[in-house]
Amino acid sequence: MNKVILIGNLTKDPELRYTPNGVAVCTFTIAVNRQRTNQAGERETDYINIVAWQKTADNCASYLRKGRQAAIEGRMQTRSYDNKEGKKVYVTEVVAENVQFLGSSRPHSEQENDQDQERRANHSSNNKGNNDPFGDPFSQAGKPINISDDDLPF
Known part of the structure; x- marks a missing residue:
């Protein structure tokens, strides 16, 4: 049996090429x-070549x-x-049969902005007509807040 399942992060953007017959190949x-x-107590990382x-x-x-x-x-x-010098080169790689895209394809900062906007929208829709004595906690979003280390729960 030859079955591999991996979860990891791409080390660089994928490279898409085509064979002479027009078949797409991505590495x-x-x-x-x-x-x-x-x-030494350090977590090691394996770098694995993938071809789809x-x-x-x-x-x-x-x-x-x-x-x-x-x-x-x-x-x-x-x-x-055989490489240019005539030496035999061996390559080991994983041929991808199924690829699941995990996480988001957008930059992290865009994800945070979307989450902030969603929280504001949920808060305002949940508190319509409600006189919240503490005010809108998101009204000062993006501005620094004054908080001491003693106020943090961690």
């Missing part, structure tokens, strides 16, 4: 953290970007070729 690398730490074909390749090129998290299901493949 990228994901960083996958190991479950256990090494003897046809429609999966098109989708990966369209929706994945550096830093985006993805779940890859596929099979391990080893191939070889």
Whole structure:
């Protein structure tokens, strides 16, 4: 049985190319953290090459970007070729059969802005006609607040 399931973050934007017959092929690398730490107490990371074909390749090129998290299901493949010096080079990679795009494709700051706007909209719709003695907690959004370390619960 040859089945691989990985979850990791892209180390760079995917590269989309086409074979001479016009078949899409997309390559990228994901960083996958190991479950256990090494003897120094540090978590090590494996960098795994992924190759996707046809429609999966098109989708990966369209929706994945550096830093985006993805779940890859596929099979391990080893191939070889002779390089310019005539030496045989072996390549091990995962051929993606199913790719799930995890997280959001938008930058983190845009996600936060959308979440803030959604909270404001929910708060104002929930408090229409309500005389909240503390006022709108989001009315000063984006402005610094004056709070001491003693007020923080952590």
